[in-house]
Amino acid sequence: MSVPISITINGKIYESEVDSRLLLVQYLRETLRLTGTHVGCDTSSCGACTIIVDGKAIKSCTMLAAQAHGATIITIEGLANNGALHPLQESFKEEHGLQCGFCTPGMIMTALQLLEDNPQPSEAEIRHGLEGNYCRCTGYHNIVKAIYHASRKMGKEVVHG
Ligand code: FES
Ligand code: FES
Incomplete structure (x- = not known):
């Protein structure tokens, strides 16, 4: 139907x-x-x-x-704005938060929600927030660093898109 x-x-x-x-x-x-x-x-x-x-x-x-x-x-x-990467995308690039990149879109969308709910998360809170996302390449460390870095860059002005 x-x-x-x-x-x-x-x-x-x-x-x-x-x-x-x-x-x-x-x-x-x-x-x-x-x-x-x-x-x-x-x-x-x-x-x-x-x-x-x-x-x-x-x-x-x-x-x-x-x-x-x-x-x-x-x-x-929908995250980049007129060709400018979203701070999360920038941070994944700067902190080497990806290798093959397969998990990256899902990681970034999960991180967007995480920072919306908790704009200044600790490393442990980021790790907890990523429990539903798997990465086969990075060992997660740089992903956590990237999200942490993005959160400090973005301050409290976390907005979707
Ligand atoms: S494709 Fe949706 S959780 Fe794996
Ligand atoms: S970067 Fe390859 S699965 Fe995460």
């Missing part, structure tokens, strides 16, 4: 007819070609697919596109 949906993604409204069983992550990647959101597992455990839906970080492989009807979404593609 197909259903009509309308979703605001990175400030733009997308209207589509989708199969009622289509996952949100598939809609983003395969229908809209927003391929910055990754798929790293089929068990809802890796966090590579994390996006912001109505202000909350969610794993987009755990939600149907139809359930996102009417929602406002931010994906990794």
